[in-house]
Amino acid sequence: MAEIRAENAANVFKVTVAPGDELDEGDPVVILEFAKMEIPVVLEDPGTVVSVDVAEGDVVQEGDLLATVE
DSSP: OEEEEOSSOEEEEEEOOOTTOEEOTTOEEEEEEETTEEEEEEOSSOEEEEEEOOOTTOEEOTTOEEEEEO
């Protein structure tokens, strides 16, 4: 299982997946908003979303869990 974590403090602008979704490498999991920029957090390897641990509008800190993929 892979844990997708925030690389810096940001607002969760959009969640683009749901548990059970099958994703390919490079697919966005969430879009974070930081310094008025939208930053997609993408999957490095293909997998299936196990959990989404944030919601749109949440504020995350560096290292916070965004989603889990297997």
